[in-house]
Amino acid sequence: MLEKDPFKILFQKQKIGSIFKSLLVIKNPVKSFIGFIESSVSVLKHCSKHHLTTEGQVIHGHLYKLGISSHRHIAIKLLIMYLYFRRSAEVDQLLKDYNEFDMIVHNCLISANVEWGNVDNARKVFDEMPERNEASWTALISGYLKCGRVDESMWLFWRNPFQNVISWTAVISGLLSNGLHSKSIHLFLEMLRDGVRPNHVTFVSIVRACAEMGDLEFGMSVLSLVVKVGFEGDVSVCNCLITFCLRLGEIEMGRRIFARMGKRDVISWTAILDMYVEMGDLGEARKVFDEMPERNEVSWSAIISRYAQKGYSKDAIELFRQMIESGVNPNSSCLSSVINALANLKSLHPGKTVHAHVMKIGMTNDVFVSSSLIDLYGSCGSPKDGRLVFDTVKNKNVVCWNAMVSAYSSNRLQEEAKMLFDQIPMKSIGSWNSMVSGYLENEQYDKVFEVFNNMLLSGQTPDISIFSSVLCACANLTSLEKGKDIHGKTFKLGFQHDVFVGTSLVDMYAKSGDIENSKRVFNKMTEKNEVSWTAMIQGLAKNGFAQESLELFQEMENTARIKPNGLILLAILFACSHCGLVDTGLHYFNLMEPFYKIKPNERHYTCVVDMLSRSGRVREAEDLIKSMPCEPEVNAWAALLSGCKTHGEDEIAERTGATIQEVAEKKSGGYVLLSNVYASAGKWPEVMKTRKLMKERGLKKSGGCSWIEVRNELQLFYSQDGSCNDLNEIYGVLEQLKYHMLVLFQHN
Structure with a gap:
């Protein structure tokens, strides 16, 4: 009976570094030769896996000195190690020293060439082999599939003399990875006809194919076969089935599979967690998370990401804090999610704390984490800090560039954004989108068209978001000719039926005064959302078609079954105000909170004040302003003042004018309105007095x-x-x- 090898025990109990040091001090391994060989093989394997080039070369030199580097097991591991390192000179030397044919060596060469993408070299090695085994054929077939050369792989597969479940499964998985879901299913059926029994990997692949194709019927047949063959207890198969059920909306079935699992891993729990999140039941998802027997970075990341994506930013941040306290290091997905949550909350100081943690765990070069940090600093009004992050990223991708451009744009630094945009090595649609959105937000509409035209000249096809932004610029400039031109381009690219583009067109035509075209686009829309109805109702109201806007509002409620939002109700109040339907307007205003569950804001109150003032019910308007639960807008007082002038209410006008002066001491808007009202009444001394007050207080009116x-x-x-x-x-x-x-x- 062989004596227990001390090196093997050391390998099991201590880190690889200890074994490495221990191997180097051995001068005579004869006493425990087998154990020494096993330990050497283990260390070489570790060096290959973790790409420890220097350590591997040191071990090789030591083994060479001891005269055992040509031992078959060690020589093969050295060859594999140098193949992993891509050290061709050492590989060639080892092959010369190892002159005799060895199938394992040749299989390693095939696998290495496949890994490097040199499938033709792999085929050359394969053709030169005097004999081949199952691993030889499977490695080459998989290599062709990995490189997308499906026809050549299938030619080899049908000539493979070692067809078994491993080779069949390799081809099924390879077809799936090439997006050939239907072919993978047909090959699976062929395998069954050939009498080959599937294994758990086969079932995982074929269930994925069913999920990708959305084929519930065939998926159910596969589920029956899983039970028949006896893999219903396999964790990986069950995990895949749960994901399949989730993708196809079969929630209850996914629950049943999870409930029947005798053994579950983190993937099982994460899959059922995803299921509840997709249902929108974050409470149940949290319950599942709390019940998990163990959690790793994947499960923590799953729940944090879902909370962040659903807008529960504070909960996501609290979960992240608990994760760090539990000693689990977050992955890049988790860090990106929590940084995005902080960006949504504009939490700069906590964001800097997370940034420090990112630096501590060495993830500053992760482009996705860095891009999220740039977004965070941009959202918090600190683009300079974002630029510091951007400059430290070594391998910037287009997402990173776009994040920095957006950070500048959102902080009104369009010149810096443009300079950086021009330096992007390979612009994506997101790059152009960042510039267009930035100019739109900063109301530089002429620049929006300039960027859009440059994008077309570059050969980049606009997407729905860019079309919506450009149409918004047309609407703000009431540029009907440009709007019609953009409308034509949406037809050319087939975007005319998109709900967002359609809504933008409705808004553009309405704001440009072409209400007939606005209605025509709206009526042709196959899909309408809340924003679409809002745009059309607002468009009709602001173009003087008050009665039509009210009728459309009723149609939206009764036919489309869409609940009105605050903007729609504002449009209705506006319509009632401008066509004298005071009682109708008051009716809808009084229904807002008790019936529609919408609390009126300052703009709603201003609209009602304007409506009452226009109709001569000035005292009611004044009482309404005084009873407002929120601070009245200057526009509300201006509307009241205008009503006083129209209906000769001098006493209320005097009180209102005094109030405007009080509330507008630090804002030019109130004085400008007051000046305009005095001017329209022909009271030029009061106009001069108001403008003098503005000048004395250092208030400026923005240039027209x-x-x-x-x-x-x-x-x-x-x-x-x-x-x-x-x-x-x-x-x-x-x-x-x-x-x-x-x-x-x-x-x-």
Whole structure:
């Protein structure tokens, strides 16, 4: 009986570093040769797996000195190690020293070439082999499938003399990885006809194929076969079946499979966790999570990610804190999720704490984590910190570039965003989207069109999001011709039926005053959401079609069964205000909280004040302002003041004017409105007095802006802007127009 090997015991009890040191001090391994060989093989295997090049070479040198490097087991492990390291010179030398044919060596060469993507070299080794076994054929067939050369792999497979469950399963899995789900199922049926019994890996692959194809009927047949063959207790098969049920919406069946499992692993619990999350039942998902006998980074990441994705940012952050306290290191997915949750909450200081933890565990070079950190700093108004993160990422991907561009854009640093955008080595649709969205948010609509045109010239096809943004720019500029041009492009690319594009078109036409085209687009939409109805109702109301907007609102409630939101009700109040339907407007306003469960905000109250003031019910309007549960807008007081002027309520007008001056001391808006009201009443001394007050208090009115579209190009003009080269010529034309208008007026 062989004596227990001390090196083997050391390997089992201590880290590999201890064995490494122990092997190097051995001068004469004869006393425990078998144990020494086993330990050497284990260390070489470890060096291969963890890519420890220097340590592997040191062990090789020591084994060479001891004269046992040519031992078959050690020589093969050395060859595998150098193949892993891709050290061709050492591989060639070992092959020369190991001159005789060895099937294991040749199989290793085939596998290595397949791993490197040199499938033709693998085929050359295969063809030169005097004899081959099952591993030789399977390795080469799998290699062809891995490289997407399906026809060549199938040619080899049907000529394989060693067809068994392993080779069949390898091809089924390979077809699946190439997206050939139907072919993998047909091959599975062929395998059954050939009398080959599937194993657990076969079932996992075929269930995945059923899930990808959405074939519930065949999936149920596979489930029956799983039970018949006796794999219903296999953990990996059951896990795959649970995921299959989840994908196809068969929630109850997935529960039953989980309940019957005698043994479960982390994947099982995570799968059932996902199931409850997809159902929207985060409470039950949390219950499952709390019941899990063990949790690893995957299970923690699953629950944290789901909470973050569903908008429960605070819960996600609390779970992350518990995870760190339990000693589990988060993976990149988990870190990205919790950083995104912090970005949603704009929590800068906690975000910096997580950033410090990222640095501590050495994940600063993970592009997805870094991209999330850049988003965090951008959301918290600290793009400089985001740039520091961006500059430290060695291998930036397009997501990282886009995150930094968005961070600049969201903080109104469009010049910096443009400079960085121009440096992106390979722009994605997301890159263009970041620039378009940035200019849109900063109301630089002319730049939106400029970027859009450059994108078209680059050959990049716009997506739905970009079309929606550009149409929004058209709507804000009331640029009907550009809007029609974009509408045509959506038809050309087949986006005209998309609900988001359709909604943007409805809004664009309505804001441009083309209500007929707006209605035409809306009526042709195959799918309408809450935003679509809002855009159409608002469009009708603001274009003076108050009665139509009310009728559409009733249709939305009665036919489409969509509950109104705050914006829709605001549009209804606006419509009632501008067509004198005061009682109808008050009816809907009074229903908001008790019936629609929507608490009126300042804008709703302003609209009702305007409605009452226009109809002469000025005292009611004043009482309403005084009873508001929130701070009244300056616009509400302005609407009341305007109503006083129209209906001759001088006493209320005086009180209102005084109030506007009080509430607008730090805002120019109130004084501008007050000045405009005085001007419309012809009270020029009061106008001058108001403007003098603004000047004394250092308040400034933002410069006016107007634009005109000439030959599909926008020309923008800003108040008191003397930068235009043709300014004198423009003013000259305006003076001529003014003269002709006066002559025409006097003549009439």
